[in-house]
Amino acid sequence: MPVVIELIGEAKRLAADIGCRVCAIICGHNIDQQANELIGYGVDEVFVADAPELKNYTTDAYTKVIFEAVQKYKPEIMLLGATHIGRDLGPSIAVKCNTGLTADCTKLDIDPTDKKLMQTRPAFGGNLMATIICEDHRPQMATVRPGIMQKAEYVKNAKGKKTELKVSFEEGELREKVLKIVKSVREAVSLTDANVVVSGGLGLGGPEGFELIKKLADRLGGVVGSSRAAVDAGWIAPSHQVGQTGTTVRPNLYIACGISGAIQHLAGMQDSKCIVAINKDESAAIFEVADYGIVGDLYKVIPAILNALDNVE
Amino acid sequence: MKIVVCIKQVPDTNEIKIDPLKGTLMRDGVPSILNPDDANALEAALQLKEEYPGSTVSVVTMGPAQAKYALRECLAMGANDAYLLSSRAFGGADTCATSTTVAAGIKKIGDFDIIFAGRQAIDGDTAQVGPQVAQRLGLPIATYVQGIREIREKSVIIERMLEDGYEILDVQRPCVLTAVKELNKPRYMTVIGIEQAYQKEITVWDEVDLELDPADCGHNASPTKVFRSFTPPPKGAGEMLDGTVNEMAQSLVNKLFDTHVLQKGQ
Ligand SMILES: Cc1cc2nc3c(=O)[nH]c(=O)nc-3n(C[C@H](O)[C@H](O)[C@H](O)COP(=O)(O)OP(=O)(O)OC[C@H]3O[C@@H](n4cnc5c(N)ncnc54)[C@H](O)[C@@H]3O)c2cc1C
Ligand SMILES: Cc1cc2nc3c(=O)[nH]c(=O)nc-3n(C[C@H](O)[C@H](O)[C@H](O)COP(=O)(O)OP(=O)(O)OC[C@H]3O[C@@H](n4cnc5c(N)ncnc54)[C@H](O)[C@@H]3O)c2cc1C
Numbered sequence: 001m002p003v004v005i006e007l008i009g010e011a012k013r014l015a016a017d018i019g020c021r022v023c024a025i026i027c028g029h030n031i032d033q034q035a036n037e038l039i040g041y042g043v044d045e046v047f048v049a050d051a052p053e054l055k056n057y058t059t060d061a062y063t064k065v066i067f068e069a070v071q072k073y074k075p076e077i078m079l080l081g082a083t084h085i086g087r088d089l090g091p092s093i094a095v096k097c098n099t100g101l102t103a104d105c106t107k108l109d110i111d112p113t114d115k116k117l118m119q120t121r122p123a124f125g126g127n128l129m130a131t132i133i134c135e136d137h138r139p140q141m142a143t144v145r146p147g148i149m150q151k152a153e154y155v156k157n158a159k160g161k162k163t164e165l166k167v168s169f170e171e172g173e174l175r176e177k178v179l180k181i182v183k184s185v186r187e188a189v190s191l192t193d194a195n196v197v198v199s200g201g202l203g204l205g206g207p208e209g210f211e212l213i214k215k216l217a218d219r220l221g222g223v224v225g226s227s228r229a230a231v232d233a234g235w236i237a238p239s240h241q242v243g244q245t246g247t248t249v250r251p252n253l254y255i256a257c258g259i260s261g262a263i264q265h266l267a268g269m270q271d272s273k274c275i276v277a278i279n280k281d282e283s284a285a286i287f288e289v290a291d292y293g294i295v296g297d298l299y300k301v302i303p304a305i306l307n308a309l310d311n312v313e
Numbered sequence: 314m315k316i317v318v319c320i321k322q323v324p325d326t327n328e329i330k331i332d333p334l335k336g337t338l339m340r341d342g343v344p345s346i347l348n349p350d351d352a353n354a355l356e357a358a359l360q361l362k363e364e365y366p367g368s369t370v371s372v373v374t375m376g377p378a379q380a381k382y383a384l385r386e387c388l389a390m391g392a393n394d395a396y397l398l399s400s401r402a403f404g405g406a407d408t409c410a411t412s413t414t415v416a417a418g419i420k421k422i423g424d425f426d427i428i429f430a431g432r433q434a435i436d437g438d439t440a441q442v443g444p445q446v447a448q449r450l451g452l453p454i455a456t457y458v459q460g461i462r463e464i465r466e467k468s469v470i471i472e473r474m475l476e477d478g479y480e481i482l483d484v485q486r487p488c489v490l491t492a493v494k495e496l497n498k499p500r501y502m503t504v505i506g507i508e509q510a511y512q513k514e515i516t517v518w519d520e521v522d523l524e525l526d527p528a529d530c531g532h533n534a535s536p537t538k539v540f541r542s543f544t545p546p547p548k549g550a551g552e553m554l555d556g557t558v559n560e561m562a563q564s565l566v567n568k569l570f571d572t573h574v575l576q577k578g579q
Contacts, residue, residue, distance in 0.1 A: 002576065056480075059444070059454050084475055088456040091408065091444035100409055100536030103439035118540065123438045125326040128338065130542040137536040147573065175453035175485040179470070183478040220575070253574050274574040275551075276565065282553075290551040292568060294561045304562035312566060312577070 002151075003081030007144060008041045009152035010108060011079060014117070017110035020076055023047065025069055025165075027062050029055040039160035041152040046160060047073070051167040056178040057085050063092040065167055070097055075139045077117055079108075082143035090143045099137035105144050116140070126271075147195075147252060191240070191247045196222025196255075197269070199242055200230055203258020203279065203298060207235035212302050213257060219309055225249065225269075227259045243268035257298045261286030278302070314368040314464075316358040317419050318392070319430040319446065320351040322376055322383035326435050331544045347383045350431025352390075352499035354492040357461060358429050359391045359500070365464070369393040371422050375403055375414045381515050388510035389502035396422060400519035405532030408437070412445030414530055417523040419450065425487055427469065432457055432491045440491075447489035455484045459495040 011022045021044040026035055029052050038046045049065045070078065070093065080086035082104040094101035107120035117140040119132045134140045191197060198217040200210055210224060217224045225242040242249055244264040254272035259265060261284055269275070270289050277290035278298050287293040294301050325346050330339045355372065362368040372387040374380050375398040384395035398418045406414065419428060430443035447454035459479060460472035468485045474493055520530055527533065554561040569575040
């Protein structure tokens, strides 16, 4: 539940500014352990809705349970992860509560004068940022983009209250039924969807260089990309090519290794959130778009990075 | 079957320019297009229409008079009729108010089996209108629909995309489905379609036709307000790391974790 840990971290920060408590609501079946875990991450009270009908997410069931809890406990602010589920559930609850909902926020703040929530989000494909407020309706609701907010720390033996919610459904009330959940295998992650892309270019010197690239990509849960020159050299399949005549990628992290930074390559990756360039030529154009640049031999730098990653854990 | 498709006309965000001082959109000269996901929603509806003879596809949008162009595009692709919900009272709507008006329009069209929407509009980018229309109509919803497997007598079996796979859902009809681009490949308009599209009337309804109180529409009925908008701060110049290879590698890894680009346990 990584995004939840981020939401708790953020909620604790906001709650300190307003002077209120942090609560969580969890729906599912046989979820005692997860409820305890939430307390470990520092929520003051966790509301537990446990029922066989809640084992898998459905809009009808979760909306009903959470809406009833909102009516009863009247939160000031309600945060959801902007995941596929959160962006299904959030709008449904907001309508039932007759309140507003801000989508996919990347920044939240409390207005010091009147304690209202300032919700900042990208729109127009990231070309524009908007700060949204919800003055007269409660709760102030936001879905929050995963991977942005600071995670809460886990504390063993933390104290918090657990409250069971009464859950019951009437015949015919739940109109969506999950028949099957199909998880895709990791390898299937496509370049466009990947969170991390590690790309190699002519600077690899030969096809075996991609083994090192793959090692780093695997270590970061990412996929392998390449420049066109490496494809043209026959070192890797064309499906890996990033750029104007390849795939356009926008991952959280793009690591370019031994790639000079030709304009056609940049066209396919310069909107990545964080770009790291490793190149032995300090005047390589790739450094102009990089957030972090390392001048050096990739065959020395990448093993050092793998090493440093192992030291983190 | 009677199918209704919710569509939105949007500026082509690939060509959009933002006034860097005022933080507002410069719409002049930016072409308007049919929202991409909505083309997938319409395609899904048209495929059902072909599969089930006697079916009809209606398209509906809330927007200014200019949005008729997007409706005509849908007619040219093969929709039967088109509805424009247009009034000053609808202006300045957030998704909460947009869904009230769109739901009222769909109710007036009436008698529907399946309602399609796009997952997300590329301008507002909220992905909220589809689920909110469903809630206002009291209908079940499936979002992120990437496949339609089977139409049953009382339900529809669909594939709903998840971050790490998909799930197969049985959703009772009538229902709302929101389309992602993976659902299908939208067809092009045909020459005959375009000709016929221009002969068709587009029905225009305002709040009186929809029997809506102006207090329940547009800006008046929007709990959220845009407090300010601005251009994202330009990317600062990058940082060249220095030191030995090991020092640079260590400092890179630290920075990636400090800025949350990487998360612990990754
Ligand atoms: C119409 C058109 C479309 C194109 N489309 C694309 C496209 O989609 N994608 C694309 O990538 N290209 C595309 N190109 C090609 C593009 O112009 C460049 O030729 C290509 O990107 C160069 O690839 P490269 O950076 O791997 O190779 P090079 O430019 O040769 O760069 C290799 C880099 O590796 C560095 N290096 C060497 N050894 C090491 C080492 N041991 N350690 C660290 N660094 C080292 C060098 O300093 C150099 O900067 C296109 C070109 C045209 C004309
Ligand atoms: C910068 C900015 C930020 C905004 N942020 C928010 C916010 O956080 N919360 C909020 O509630 N509002 C917000 N709005 C207002 C919102 O954009 C409008 O309410 C808009 O009418 C609908 O939202 P959307 O474009 O996000 O559509 P989405 O919800 O992304 O659209 C999904 C689907 O719903 C259907 N649909 C959408 N609009 C219409 C329509 N007019 N007619 C028919 N069908 C339609 C289409 O099928 C579309 O594919 C924001 C507006 C701006 C300019």
